[in-house]
Amino acid sequence: AQKVTQAQTEISVVEKEDVTLDCVYETRDTTYYLFWYKQPPSGELVFLIRRNSFDEQNEISGRYSWNFQKSTSSFNFTITASQVVDSAVYFCALSEGSGAGSYQLTFGKGTKLSVIP
Amino acid sequence: EAQVTQNPRYLITVTGKKLTVTCSQNMNHEYMSWYRQDPGLGLRQIYYSMNVEVTDKGDVPEGYKVSRKEKRNFPLILESPSPNQTSLYFCASRPSGRATYEQYFGPGTRLTVT
Numbered sequence: 001a002q003k004v005t006q007a008q009t010e011i012s013v014v015e016k017e018d019v020t021l022d023c024v025y026e027t028r029d030t031t032y033y034l035f036w037y038k039q040p041p042s043g044e045l046v047f048l049i050r051r052n053s054f055d056e057q058n059e060i061s062g063r064y065s066w067n068f069q070k071s072t073s074s075f076n077f078t079i080t081a082s083q084v085v086d087s088a089v090y091f092c093a094l095s096e097g098s099g100a101g102s103y104q105l106t107f108g109k110g111t112k113l114s115v116i117p
Numbered sequence: 118e119a120q121v122t123q124n125p126r127y128l129i130t131v132t133g134k135k136l137t138v139t140c141s142q143n144m145n146h147e148y149m150s151w152y153r154q155d156p157g158l159g160l161r162q163i164y165y166s167m168n169v170e171v172t173d174k175g176d177v178p179e180g181y182k183v184s185r186k187e188k189r190n191f192p193l194i195l196e197s198p199s200p201n202q203t204s205l206y207f208c209a210s211r212p213s214g215r216a217t218y219e220q221y222f223g224p225g226t227r228l229t230v231t
Contacts, residue, residue, distance in 0.1 A: 009157075033217055045207065045222040052217065091159060097217075103167060104175060105150070105209075105220060109159040 002027045002101050004094050006108035013082050014116050021077040021111045023092030029053075031097025034068065034075045035105070039089040048090075051075065053097070082115045089113070119144045121223035123208050129229045130198055138193045138226050140208030148211045149191040150220065153177065153204040160207065166191055198230045 003026040013019045025034065036048040049059060051068050059066045063080045079086050092108045095101065121142045130136055142149065150165035152175075162175030166185040180202055182194040191210075195202060205227050209220040 006159075035219060037222075043205070043225050045225075047219045047221075050217075050219050093160075100173075103148070103165050103173065104162055106162075107152075107160040109157060 002029075002032075002094050002096055002104070002106045004092050004106055004108035006090075006092055006111050008111045009109070010112045010114070012114045012116060015084060016081050018078060018080050019082050019113065019115075021079075021090050021092075021113065023075045023077065023108060025073050025075065025092070025094045027094060027096055027101070029096040029098060029101060032101075033095045033097065035093040035095070036066070036075075036077050037091045037093065037107075039091065039110070041088070045091075048077075079113075082113075084115050084117050087113060087115045119221070121208055121210055121221050123206075123223040123226050125226060126224060127227050129231065131231055132199055133197050136195050136198060136228075138195075138206060138208075138228070140191045140193065140223060141189050142191075142208075142210040142221070143189065144210060144212070144221065145188065146210035146221075147188070147213045148220075149185065150175070150209045151181070151183065151191070151193050152207045152209065153202075154207065154225075155204050163193070163206075195228075198228075200230050202228065203230045204228060 005024045032053045034051045038046040067076045089110045091110045151163040152160040164183040166172045208223040211218040211220045
């Protein structure tokens with residue numbers, strides 16, 4: 001069975017600080033896909049990134065970066081120079097590459113990030 | 118505009134009164150899914166559909182029904198709603214059954230059952 005753990009329930013940072021959101025996953029499949037979604041206070045879910053299990057390259061998109069480490073089953077998300085608009089709940093999610101798990105997207109419980117001006 | 122739509126966006130109802138939340142996508146996606154979001158629990162999958170007339174249970178299917186008669190629509194039916202089904206519901210779709218694609222989410226339906 002697949003599982004995603006986001007141990008940080010809530011984080012508060014002061015604007016311009018860097019912040020890392022942790023995500024640890026469990027799966028028995030060798031092929032799997034990891035995702036991050038953002039849920040701003042307005043409530044919609046915004047897709048941020050997808051990473052497959054064969055690609056361990058880190059990715060940077062503007063102030064956002066992701067660190068994928070298969071050795072520790074982690075897919076952490078860092079926001080550099082945080083801004084008030086980054087305040088949201090962030091979800092990490094996992095889908096397996098085959099079988100029943102490929103039809104299911106398992107979410108972590110989310111991390112609520114508050115950026116204080 | 119490519120999108121997933123849900124109706125209604127907000128609904129307050131009473132225990133036992135059957136209701137349907139509609140979901141429609143205009144992207145010709147094969148796969149559609151329903152999730153519920155509860156505080157402290159994240160999003161949990163209720164049902165999903167791999168294609169027309171093909172549906173299966175997710176992690177929390179009790180008390181819900183779905184149908185997929187057309188590719189674009191995937192309604193969620195609560196035949197006898199109870200207060201523990203008060204939640205925020207999201208519909209989602211993706212291009213195929215392959216997990217490599219991200220899911221596109223609707224705006225959410227906030228349901229309150231009294």
